[in-house]
Amino acid sequence: MPQKISENIQDYLKRIYEFTLSGGRASTNQLAQALGISAASVTNMVQKLSKTEPPYLTYEKHQGVKLTPFGEQAALKIIRRHRLIEIYLVEKLGYTWDEVHAEAEILEHAMSPLLEKRIDAALDHPKFDPHGDPIPDINLEIPEIEQTALSSLEIGNKGRVLRVPNEDPQVLRYLGKFGIRPGAHIKLISRTPYDQTMRIKITETGNEAVIGPSLGNKISIAKDS
Amino acid sequence: MPQKISENIQDYLKRIYEFTLSGGRASTNQLAQALGISAASVTNMVQKLSKTEPPYLTYEKHQGVKLTPFGEQAALKIIRRHRLIEIYLVEKLGYTWDEVHAEAEILEHAMSPLLEKRIDAALDHPKFDPHGDPIPDINLEIPEIEQTALSSLEIGNKGRVLRVPNEDPQVLRYLGKFGIRPGAHIKLISRTPYDQTMRIKITETGNEAVIGPSLGNKISIAKDS
DNA sequence: ATTATAATTTAGGTAAGCCTAATTTTTATT
DNA sequence: AATAAAAATTAGGCTTACCTAAATTATAAT
Ligand SMILES: [Mn+2]
Ligand SMILES: [Mn+2]
Ligand SMILES: [Mn+2]
Ligand SMILES: [Mn+2]
Numbered sequence: 343m344p345q346k347i348s349e350n351i352q353d354y355l356k357r358i359y360e361f362t363l364s365g366g367r368a369s370t371n372q373l374a375q376a377l378g379i380s381a382a383s384v385t386n387m388v389q390k391l392s393k394t395e396p397p398y399l400t401y402e403k404h405q406g407v408k409l410t411p412f413g414e415q416a417a418l419k420i421i422r423r424h425r426l427i428e429i430y431l432v433e434k435l436g437y438t439w440d441e442v443h444a445e446a447e448i449l450e451h452a453m454s455p456l457l458e459k460r461i462d463a464a465l466d467h468p469k470f471d472p473h474g475d476p477i478p479d480i481n482l483e484i485p486e487i488e489q490t491a492l493s494s495l496e497i498g499n500k501g502r503v504l505r506v507p508n509e510d511p512q513v514l515r516y517l518g519k520f521g522i523r524p525g526a527h528i529k530l531i532s533r534t535p536y537d538q539t540m541r542i543k544i545t546e547t548g549n550e551a552v553i554g555p556s557l558g559n560k561i562s563i564a565k566d567s
Numbered sequence: 568m569p570q571k572i573s574e575n576i577q578d579y580l581k582r583i584y585e586f587t588l589s590g591g592r593a594s595t596n597q598l599a600q601a602l603g604i605s606a607a608s609v610t611n612m613v614q615k616l617s618k619t620e621p622p623y624l625t626y627e628k629h630q631g632v633k634l635t636p637f638g639e640q641a642a643l644k645i646i647r648r649h650r651l652i653e654i655y656l657v658e659k660l661g662y663t664w665d666e667v668h669a670e671a672e673i674l675e676h677a678m679s680p681l682l683e684k685r686i687d688a689a690l691d692h693p694k695f696d697p698h699g700d701p702i703p704d705i706n707l708e709i710p711e712i713e714q715t716a717l718s719s720l721e722i723g724n725k726g727r728v729l730r731v732p733n734e735d736p737q738v739l740r741y742l743g744k745f746g747i748r749p750g751a752h753i754k755l756i757s758r759t760p761y762d763q764t765m766r767i768k769i770t771e772t773g774n775e776a777v778i779g780p781s782l783g784n785k786i787s788i789a790k791d792s
Numbered sequence: 793a794t795t796a797t798a799a800t801t802t803a804g805g806t807a808a809g810c811c812t813a814a815t816t817t818t819t820a821t822t
Numbered sequence: 823a824a825t826a827a828a829a830a831t832t833a834g835g836c837t838t839a840c841c842t843a844a845a846t847t848a849t850a851a852t
Contacts, residue, residue: 452677
């Protein structure tokens with residue numbers, strides 16, 4: 343019996359969705375760290391969420407969790423709201439892209455279906471949030487997008503930025519300074535042999551930026567053919 | 568030590584502020600009904616809120632409660648946010664004035680100082696909400712407005728609507744239908760002797776409306792000289 | 793294959809904010 | 823002044839979502 347779902351549970355489901363996007367299961371520790379709570383609390387909660395009717399997720403001891411289709415729908419509902427809020431704040435209220443994530447993390451839980459509808463309409467049904475993440479549509483359909491990690495680009499080759507990681511404001515300010523944002527065209531200049539640090543050139547701004555491998559793995563691009 | 572204040576407590580303080588606006592104290596039952604909880608729970612909470620350092624309110628057994636200046640500041644902070652949200656939803660997102668109260672009741676708790684600032688700026692520092700209630704300014708100052716109840720108008724005399732009650736969507740739709748809104752000019756046509764029901768004429772729309780005494784007491788006007 | 797380390801789970805407990813039922817105090821009515 | 827009714831308080835409990843510490847299970851390193 344699908345009841346009202348607490349804000350905490352909404353965040354659990356959202357995190358699990360994110361961690362299992364590319365297949366596999368979300369681990370207890372992973373979730374504990376992401377949610378800023380103890381592993382014991384996570385175990386407790388996921389056990390509970392696996393025993394609802396219908397269950398939000400499947401839980402196997404020591405094997406982590408995975409959303410059921412039911413749980414995934416619930417997660418997508420919040421993710422839609424989160425991303426709509428982010429793009430609305432940027433487009434209509436003059437926020438910068440490094441400010442919106444924290445704000446959306448709170449507001450997503452306070453958004454009524456009506457507000458969701460009005461914001462969606464005011465932006466003419468936007469397809470992407472400020473960081474390039476796709477916004478699930480009203481039916482919670484989310485487009486599959488062909489994308490690879492910036493790290494996998496070969497030297498001399500070009501690509502177009504699709505999405506950047508959105509949690510860390512510092513990183514976003516760094517990227518923004520060079521014009522590394524969704525839609526930007528970039529070219530890989532060099533990669534150091536030992537630590538795989540990359541130099542890339544951004545076409546639009548003419549800037550060159552240094553990107554380490556872990557950040558490079560979190561930036562998605564479309565490779566130029 | 569002014570800590571973070573829970574959403575529940577924010578609502579308590581807001582209600583107490585409203586009930587004590589015209590002096591006096593807020594009673595346990597009054598609060599219980601307004602908050603939709605038991606009287607016992609209210610007693611418990613107000614006792615707690617009277618023992619914080621500094622206290623949010625003064626509590627005397629069986630005598631009801633009254634906000635301290637500290638508690639009043641806390642209440643005004645939420646009220647500012649509530650009313651800013653209401654006017655924003657009407658001005659920028661196409662809400663009607665009967666839809667905004669319920670929405671603001673939730674969003675007020677999720678609003679960051681930054682969002683408050685941006686919304687305030689986007690509306691060019693609005694002074695009133697859609698129902699004519701004054702919005703406390705950034706320093707939480709709230710203007711004293713000379714106002715009387717519609718009920719106290721004499722037959723044949725005129726006035727200008729200042730504010731209407733904002734909780735009940737049905738009432739707001741009724742008033743809206745006749746054009747009874749802040750700024751509207753009205754004239755009292757008649758008052759029945761037994762139950763004090765009034766007929767009023769709205770200048771702008773030419774409509775005539777019937778208003779009972781209890782509603783008439785909740786509509787504020789400025790009398791024409 | 794042991795053994796050490798890391799991850800996870802279990803056990804027991806806490807704080808917020810509610811509840812109902814019983815009791816006390818205040819207020820209103822005869 | 824006595825009594826009835828209404829309002830408020832106290833007592834005892836419950837649920838949610840956390841916590842720490844201890845125990846267990848899985849994984850990695852010898
Ligand atoms: Mn959140
Ligand atoms: Mn984002
Ligand atoms: Mn509220
Ligand atoms: Mn209002």
